[in-house]
Amino acid sequence: MMLRLRSRDGLERVIVENPHTTTVSELKRIIEAQLRIPVHNQTLSTNQNLLLVKSREDLHRFTDMANPDLTLSSLNLSHGSIVFLTYEGERHVAGPAFNPAGSFGRKMTMDDLIAKQMRVTRQENPHCELVSFDRDCANAFQHYVNDTLAFAVKRGGFMYGTVSEEGKVEVDFIYEPPQQGSEENLLFFRDPEEEKLVEAIAAGLGMRRVGFIFTQTISQDKKDYTLSNREVLQAAEYHAESGLKEWVTAVVKLEVNDDMSADVHFEAFQISDVCVRLFKEGWFETEIKEDDDPKLSKMKKDVVVGVKDTKEVDNDFFLVVVKISDHQGPLSSSFPVENRNTQMTMKALKNHLDRTKSLPFVKRISDFHLLLVLARVLDLNADVPALTACVHTQTSIPEGYQILIESMANTA
Structure with missing residues (x-):
């Protein structure tokens, strides 16, 4: 049986013989043997929030796999299941020394040299926090x-x-x-x-x-x-x-x-x-x-x-x-979405405006999908920037634009 392990290193796999007999403690020994992470450094859980923990004290909240004698099947783990893993310390995968001449003195092309230097490793941290x-x-x-x-x-x-x-x-x-x-x-x-x-x-x-x-x-x-x-x-x-x-x-x-x-x-x-x-x-x-x-x-x-x-x-x-x-962002998402099965018409605009009558007009049009419908018929260089600026700052829509939008809706 294959289990997927999600950690700060990404997704890795370990092979387990039998989920009905393999216990949590045996899984940890398998992880140590296959991934070189010492048993005492491992914390396991089926809860993905384990990966968001920032302090050792918070690890104690994840107790579902704390009992070393539990079998994997009792945790509903089967082939392909994901277990989340956090550990202390660093892991290093040592690569071979780079020898431009090759193992037997083979003459290498420039492409060979470039390829030899292209090393694919796991990226530890994202640029997106x-x-x-x-x-x-x-x-x-x-x-x-x-x-x-x-x-x-x-x-x-x-x-x-x-x-x-x-x-x-x-x-x-x-x-x-x-x-x-x-x-x-x-x-x-x-x-x-x-x-x-x-x-x-x-x-x-x-x-x-x-x-x-x-x-x-x-x-x-x-x-x-x-x-x-x-x-x-x-x-x-x-x-x-x-x-x-x-x-x-x-x-x-x-x-x-x-x-x-x-x-x-x-x-x-x-x-x-x-x-x-x-x-x-x-x-x-x-x-x-x-x-x-x-x-x-x-x-x-x-x-x-x-x-x-x-x-x-x-x-x-x-x-x-x-x-x-x-x-909760600044926009609503209740207007019909573009490029789906239904054709976008001005009737959708009318229905939306009727449904939101109790709101200030700027709130009624604070929906990207609605603004896209309007942008198809308004001036891209003048009207669209003016309307979106009002939505961005949540200031009143000029009366002329209100009349224009409502008249467009009433053509449905």
Whole structure:
């Protein structure tokens, strides 16, 4: 049986013979043997909040795996289950000394020399200290995927918000481009004109594009990977395109429990610096074949992983875990979202304005998806900045704009 271990080092795997007889203390000895972390330094839990602990005193709150005699099956752990691990001290993976001449004095090309120096290691810390999701926009995204798509096909979007000087990312709205999803693939049909409107709205709201969010399907929940090779490629592409070191990749998935109940989970990562570099420099094999192992990314040339040269890298080496929080942002997320199954009409605008009559007008239009509808018909250089500035500062909307927006709604 394979167990997945999530720690500050990312996701690693250990092999356990029998969950019905293996105890917590035996699991710790297995971790020591396979991952070189001393038993007395380990704290284990099935609660992911273990990774957020900042002091030793707080570790005592995680008692579900404190009894060394509990069996793994009694903790509902089975093949592919995730156990969270924190430990004291450092781990070092020693690599071989670099010998440009090779083991037997073989003459090496310049490509060989470059590849020998490209070492793939786990990145210890993310540039993003924390990512916080606006509750309304996160719920609007996951509810659509859960209620309408039933997590049967993939869905994605770009996250917009702010980045603090300390590296905290706040996500306040999600833009969903035109797209097509299947069980394994997610294809965005990028629309430059629409994205120009989105960027203008974001700029007026004092925000910017801060990350990529996508869902994994129920069928993927049975697979032995955190992100597939296709997902790593797509995430690395958008991270590289952004030029933002705090860029976040978020994954939303439905995890089915042993009692057949299901919970929606958000996970956040940063694609490591070395992964972004490999993508920019064209190291990745971008053509993925049907029989390729999805948990491995293929390289065009050898890279050094641990102590060996290889063209296949476990995707987990490229992922850096980011802590998650939530907040109540400045925008609502009750207006219909763009590029979904329903066609956007002015009737939606009328229904929204009728439903929010009791609120000040600026509150009634403080919704990115509504502003995108307005931006399609208003002047991008004059009207959009004026409206978004009012929303950003929550000041009164000029009467002329109120009359204009209401008249647009009344044409429905």
